[in-house]
Amino acid sequence: MAIENLHDFLVTYFTTNHCQVNSNKKDGTLNVQLTEEMDERLMNRPFYWQYVRKLNQVGSPLELKITTQYNKANKDRAYLSFGTERFNKICNDALSKGRFTKLYQSIAPRQQTALYPWLIINVKMSYIGKQQEEDLKSYGIHLINGTIIDQAFEWLEQKEWTTTIPDFCYPITPLIQVRNGYLRIEHFILEQLQAKQHQWAEASYQHLQEEIQLLNYSKDREQSVDENHYLKEKENLKAIYQPKISLQVINGGMFYLAEP
Amino acid sequence: MHIELTRDLEFIDHLLEGIDQNQTLADWKHFKLAYHVADTLLIPRSNKLKALDQLHHIDFLPHQTDTASKVIHEMNGRAILADEVGLGKTIEAGLILKEYILRGLIKKALIIVPASLVNQWASELHEKFFIQTTIAKKKPVWTNDDIMITSLDLAKREPHCQAILAQTYDLLLIDEAHKLKNNNTKNYQFVQALSKKYCLLLTATPIQNKLNDVFNLVTLLKPGLLGDQQTFLKRFDKPTRDLDQHLQRLIQKVMVRNLRHETVLDWTKRHIKNISVTFTEEEYNFYQKLEQATLGHQSVNKTLYLREFCSSREALYTTLIKEDSPLTNELVADLGQLPHHSKAIQLVKLIKDINDKCIVFTEYRATQVYLQWLLKENQISSVPFRGGFKRGKKDWMKQLFQEQAQVLIATEAGGEGINLQFCNHLINYDLPWNPMRIEQRIGRIHRFGQKNDVHIYNFSIEKTIEEHVLQLLYNKIHLFERIIGHLDHILAELNLGSLEKEITQMVCQSKSIGEIKVKMNNLAEVIDYAQEEDVHNGNRESS
Numbered sequence: 001m002a003i004e005n006l007h008d009f010l011v012t013y014f015t016t017n018h019c020q021v022n023s024n025k026k027d028g029t030l031n032v033q034l035t036e037e038m039d040e041r042l043m044n045r046p047f048y049w050q051y052v053r054k055l056n057q058v059g060s061p062l063e064l065k066i067t068t069q070y071n072k073a074n075k076d077r078a079y080l081s082f083g084t085e086r087f088n089k090i091c092n093d094a095l096s097k098g099r100f101t102k103l104y105q106s107i108a109p110r111q112q113t114a115l116y117p118w119l120i121i122n123v124k125m126s127y128i129g130k131q132q133e134e135d136l137k138s139y140g141i142h143l144i145n146g147t148i149i150d151q152a153f154e155w156l157e158q159k160e161w162t163t164t165i166p167d168f169c170y171p172i173t174p175l176i177q178v179r180n181g182y183l184r185i186e187h188f189i190l191e192q193l194q195a196k197q198h199q200w201a202e203a204s205y206q207h208l209q210e211e212i213q214l215l216n217y218s219k220d221r222e223q224s225v226d227e228n229h230y231l232k233e234k235e236n237l238k239a240i241y242q243p244k245i246s247l248q249v250i251n252g253g254m255f256y257l258a259e260p
Numbered sequence: 261m262h263i264e265l266t267r268d269l270e271f272i273d274h275l276l277e278g279i280d281q282n283q284t285l286a287d288w289k290h291f292k293l294a295y296h297v298a299d300t301l302l303i304p305r306s307n308k309l310k311a312l313d314q315l316h317h318i319d320f321l322p323h324q325t326d327t328a329s330k331v332i333h334e335m336n337g338r339a340i341l342a343d344e345v346g347l348g349k350t351i352e353a354g355l356i357l358k359e360y361i362l363r364g365l366i367k368k369a370l371i372i373v374p375a376s377l378v379n380q381w382a383s384e385l386h387e388k389f390f391i392q393t394t395i396a397k398k399k400p401v402w403t404n405d406d407i408m409i410t411s412l413d414l415a416k417r418e419p420h421c422q423a424i425l426a427q428t429y430d431l432l433l434i435d436e437a438h439k440l441k442n443n444n445t446k447n448y449q450f451v452q453a454l455s456k457k458y459c460l461l462l463t464a465t466p467i468q469n470k471l472n473d474v475f476n477l478v479t480l481l482k483p484g485l486l487g488d489q490q491t492f493l494k495r496f497d498k499p500t501r502d503l504d505q506h507l508q509r510l511i512q513k514v515m516v517r518n519l520r521h522e523t524v525l526d527w528t529k530r531h532i533k534n535i536s537v538t539f540t541e542e543e544y545n546f547y548q549k550l551e552q553a554t555l556g557h558q559s560v561n562k563t564l565y566l567r568e569f570c571s572s573r574e575a576l577y578t579t580l581i582k583e584d585s586p587l588t589n590e591l592v593a594d595l596g597q598l599p600h601h602s603k604a605i606q607l608v609k610l611i612k613d614i615n616d617k618c619i620v621f622t623e624y625r626a627t628q629v630y631l632q633w634l635l636k637e638n639q640i641s642s643v644p645f646r647g648g649f650k651r652g653k654k655d656w657m658k659q660l661f662q663e664q665a666q667v668l669i670a671t672e673a674g675g676e677g678i679n680l681q682f683c684n685h686l687i688n689y690d691l692p693w694n695p696m697r698i699e700q701r702i703g704r705i706h707r708f709g710q711k712n713d714v715h716i717y718n719f720s721i722e723k724t725i726e727e728h729v730l731q732l733l734y735n736k737i738h739l740f741e742r743i744i745g746h747l748d749h750i751l752a753e754l755n756l757g758s759l760e761k762e763i764t765q766m767v768c769q770s771k772s773i774g775e776i777k778v779k780m781n782n783l784a785e786v787i788d789y790a791q792e793e794d795v796h797n798g799n800r801e802s803s
Contacts (some may be wrong), residue, residue, distance in 0.1 A: 002300040016289045070317035070776055083314030091297045098294025100278045101286040132363055134302040146476045161288035182272040204262045214484030221488030232455045239457050246266035250298040
């Protein structure tokens with residue numbers, strides 16, 4: 001599900017954000033006529049926009065010229081790839097714009113149709129220790145009957161969505177409060193984590209103990225090590241090896257589906 | 261065992277707020293984009309380097325990616341990178357740094373490099389790895405979460421020192437870390453007191469002859485790995501094969517050392533040419549007089565006179581006038597009568613023949629100034645380079661050399677750190693008596709990125725101390741052809757702490773030229789023998 005082709009992704013990204021895009025996939029070039037909003041977000045010229053507003057003028061957004069091929073880049077055409085500063089900006093922009101949502105299934109019924117509420121959250125699970133791993137999981141909870149599903153995103157992707165309630169449709173008010181639904185999903189995740197064997201954590205913890213032993217050994221033998229430094233060093237070792245799991249919600253929101 | 265858990269406590273509040281207040285929320289397209297982006301930014305599950313997907317424009321060499329992978333996956337980010345000169349330690353370090361940044365493990369880092377390299381590091385990290393850094397200048401802000409590049413001299417000065425020690429860094433990177441081998445120095449203690457999670461020490465000469473140095477470097481990374489200092493020195497002081505291997509294994513836990521002959525890189529060749537210069541009669545008479553005045557005096561200073569005169573009149577003059585004695589005054593008077601230095605004239609000729617960019621290394625600043633003047637007289641453009649230059653000036657000189665001047669005249673301190681792959685002629689106008697420094701010099705041009713064969717010219721003056729050192733010692737031990745690598749190790753094994761000291765002593769303790777020659781010969785043979793032994797046994801670095 002990750003971005004497979006950067007070029008295609010960029011075209012999608014900019015058109016989604018209402019920019020005119022002229023692109024040539026063969027040589028990786030993209031000419032993007034930015035909108036005012038996108039210029040402000042990506043082009044790093046806050047003063048320009050500040051003055052334009054102050055003087056009550058109409059600003060003219062820039063045309064962004066980029067290429068996804070390193071050897072096609074030049075003075076006027078910047079190289080854009082994973083890891084460049086501009087790409088990071090685009091990522092952050094995309095992440096922040098797509099964080100919260102409320103969507104209705106796009107259908108055209110002939111009679112009154114109920115739409116059932118779901119809370120969907122996509123959550124990034126990070127397992128941090130000696131080795132580090134990350135996982136993106138998608139969960140959903142039916143806010144009437146409390147059913148919890150995973151791989152929710154793949155399921156949602158097969159349907160069409162709109163931001164307004166379609167004609168003849170009426171959304172049902174959740175029986176389970178949204179916040180409560182969220183807590184139920186979290187509980188579900190934690191239970192799953194509890195049930196798992198975490199060998200990575202064991203290994204990392206073991207390693208931490210070994211490192212601390214070494215540190216203690218040198219502290220006991222050498223007079224020159226001062227207490228403060230010893231404690232700091234110990235903290236730093238913990239920062240590396242102490243096993244941690246963190247949950248971070250990437251995005252989520254309310255989805256109203258026609259099927260009960 | 262306890263696993264720490266961090267929950268997301270904010271998301272649901274923000275979502276509810278957004279819905280309650282009827283804010284504009286994402287449509288499906290935006291929602292989907294965000295999901296894909298998040299998926300793209302995940303850390304891979306396997307032991308893969310994520311950074312490699314993002315840096316398509318760099319052709320990493322296998323040993324570089326292997327090193328980065330090893331440091332991250334096996335050594336957990338605390339390592340000594342000790343590749344031989346010119347194998348791209350900076351690239352390896354950059355790759356490791358990038359990978360950690362992508363994994364979200366490094367936000368705040370401190371990069372300590374020699375002052376002359378600060379700008380080079382910053383531009384390399386930015387251009388190759390798209391890593392934004394801040395260079396510490398007049399009023400650096402140490403509390404920011406960013407990647408700061410500084411020199412040690414700046415960092416250890418107040419008020420910076422206190423401010424830095426109060427920070428906790430995700431990564432500490434130190435270039436030219438061999439300068440931190442002595443744990444009694446302020447520099448060492450400062451670095452040791454820094455609080456850091458990950459730590460990379462870069463050095464081309466890790467085993468500088470002394471066990472104690474090894475102990476100190478490793479202790480910076482992992483206190484306790486080699487035990488405490490006293491026990492360690494006692495135990496490993498008298499090497500046996502078993503102990504030696506044991507030590508190697510311990511060190512390999514924290515050190516990666518790639519050697520040129522092990523890499524798949526197709527190295528361009530080195531062509532060595534020794535150029536012998538004959539003194540004019542006048543000059544030689546003076547030299548002999550100098551020799552008479554110095555031999556048998558057992559004074560280190562006097563051997564310096566000989567070396568200086570072989571370099572230039574000016575170099576000797578600046579030393580002589582400091583010592584106001586009847587002898588030196590007489591010498592100064594004689595010196596004034598001499599014509600242009602034969603070697604310098606030869607140099608002009610050589611540079612004209614080369615007719616391409618070349619670097620001239622000299623040991624003495626006075627010679628540097630003299631040569632620059634002489635080249636100018638001969639319509640050859642040159643720029644000077646020395647350690648004392650400020651950062652900006654060094655960069656400027658390097659750029660001038662690259663774009664305009666034909667010749668760069670560098671003194672020793674210029675040897676470290678500047679990378680001049682675009683040039684492939686190097687002239688050793690005079691030779692340092694420390695072979696490591698020669699490798700440092702050559703490493704400036706014969707390194708990763710050099711596309712042409714490298715030509716090295718060594719000047720020596722017939723029948724002088726220079727000739728003895730070059731012919732009897734350096735050539736015999738194949739100093740220039742061989743990539744040094746093992747020489748430091750061999751010297752350590754022979755208990756020859758510093759070759760420079762050894763030669764100086766040899767010269768100042770000998771009563772005649774013959775004696776010097778014999779001693780020099782002996783030394784060369786011992787070293788050469790040890791080298792062959794070493795190759796024969798398979799040296800310990802690759803074992």
